[in-house]
Amino acid sequence: MERHWTARLALLTGTAALAVLVVFAGLNSILLVAVGLAGVVLAAAGAWWMLTHTGWRRALAMALVVAAPLAVLVLYAVAGLLWVVLLSLVLWALAVSAGRAALVEDTEQGMPERSVRPPERPFLIMNPRSGGGKVEKFGLVEKARALGAEVAVLDPDHPQDVAELARRAVRDGADLLGVAGGDGTQALVAGVAAEHGLPFVVISAGTRNHFAMDLGLDRQDPSACLEALxxxxxxxxxxxxxxxGGPERAEPGRVFVNNASFGVYAAVVRSPAYRDDKARTILEMLPDLLTRHSGARLIVRAGSLTLDDPQAVLVSNNPYERGDSAGLGRRERLDSGRLGVLGIGVGNAAEATELLLRGSQGRGLTTATAREVVVDADAPVIPAGVDGESLMLHTPVRCRLEPGALRVRVPRDRPGVPHVAPPMDWRRVRRMALTMGRVAAGRDKA
Known part of the structure; x- marks a missing residue:
């Protein structure tokens, strides 16, 4: 019943958003909307031109990106209707938020879990530099050792093979492996744990902690993850x-827990200049990459889908939720057995604007799921970003999943993964709200 009330709230605030425009702006409301859309279109076009040009053209495009929304606000203010627009936008945002909340299914969305006994010889690897020094800040080494874990602290000045370090621990009798570090290090040790059928513990001491987020772990306090022991x-x-590399020059498989990216982003991150000056490197490389004057030409096959020459491709371990406009927020499940595929191919300012306005419905964005994804190119080697690590991979690159291959040990009590709201569907929201009304009317007659 609560979802029905939320649906009614969505309809009420959505209607109020439109009513505010009509009542206080009258016929000018149509002009207000048209001016706002024009500002968005011009800003989006300017952003595309800024990314795909250099020199004075980039400067003009940047000016357009700034001037378009400011001009819209000035026009609203001169007409004395700025407060009307802002109030209407706030009400509409509330309506969409309530509508999406109402559409969340009542059924449990979490992954199945089972109770287990504590490990006898846990082995943890910790990177003291990860996440800006979270290992030291939260006293993770001392707390883990107090719980009976053997801890190996990496030496930042002497790089170590963390996979081999984990294998050595297994040979010495470790019955659980864990990592306090970034997602790339997590993936390497997770591969060893899966190889030997051992449980794996994620300690959210990285910078972004995407894997920890999708497992429902506490990203604010990494020490809470130690309760899994x-x-x-x-x-x-x-x-x-x-x-x-294909059959003729096959290479050992690389494990990933989050995603693998190809195309524009991977090429930029691979540049030697990126580490020293990220912003400048991006601005210098994007024009040629986005207009396809440089970089390898990609061909992506995902089941029956073929993407010819996309500018960027992201292959994820389980799909990201469609409700996230960026497509990169959260994975509701990590046990669906399917890869997520996100391809971007934008050829001009019009397509870039459409992608901004229509999101996943725009022609420049392709989303799909598949059990296997093959990324080929007109080059023998292509750059890739695998769980944040920059690599060069021989083509063709074959991405696949090993369903249920990793046993992840997590605390019994954890923040959890919240229900991820689906894309907004006003028809469903309206039907849900009216259904409540009909049920109530039926009861009154009875």
Whole structure:
């Protein structure tokens, strides 16, 4: 019943948003909307031109990006209707938020978990530099050792093979492996844990902690993840693998827990200048990459889908939620057995504007799921970003999943993964709100 009330709230605030425009702006409301859309279109076009040009053209485009929305606001203010527009936007935002909340299913969306006994010889690897020094800040080494874990602290000045370090621990009798570090390090050790059928613990000491987020772990306090050693439950999640080079020059598969990216982003990150000056490197490289004057030409095959020459491709271990406009927020499940595919191919300012306005419905964005994704190119080697690590991979690159290959140990009590609202569907919201009304009317007659 609560979802029905939320649907009614969405309809009420949505109607109020339109009513505010009509009542206080009258016929000018049509002009207000048209001016606002024009400002968005001009700003989007300017952003595209700014990314695909250099020199004075880029300067003009940047001026357009700034001037278009400011001009819209000035016009609203001169007409004395700025407050009307702002109030209408606030009401509309509330309506969409309530509508999406009403559409969340009542059924449990979490992954199945089972109770387990604490490990006897846990082995944890910790990177002291990860996440700006979270290992030291939260006293993770001392707390883990107090719980009976053997801890290996990496030396930032002497790089170590963390996978080999984990394998050595397994040979010495470790019955659980864990990592306090970034997602790239998590993936390497997770591969060893899956190889030996051991449980794996994620300690959210990285910068972004995407894997930890989708497992429902506490990203604000990494030490809370250590409760998995004493009062934990176990999840079975999928593990992504990348095979490269084809049959004639096959290379060992690389594990990924989040995603692998190809195209524009991977090429920029691979540049030697990126680490020293990220913003300048991006602005210098994007014009040629976005207009396809440089970089490899990609061909992506995902089941029956073929993407010819996309500018960027993201292959994820389980799909990201469609409700996230950026497509990169959260994965509701990590056990669906399917890869997520996100391809971007924008050829001009009009397509860039359409992508901004229509999101996943725009022609420049392709989303799909598949059990296997093959990324080929007109080059023998292409750059890739695998869980944040910059690599060069021999083509063709084959991405696949190993369903349920990884046993992840997590605390029994954790923040959890919130229900992810689906895309807004006003018809469903209206039907839900009216259904409540009909039910109530039926009861009154009875």
């Amino acid at each position: 004493t009062d934990g439950v176990e999840l079975r999640v999928d593990l992504g693998r990348i095979d490269t």
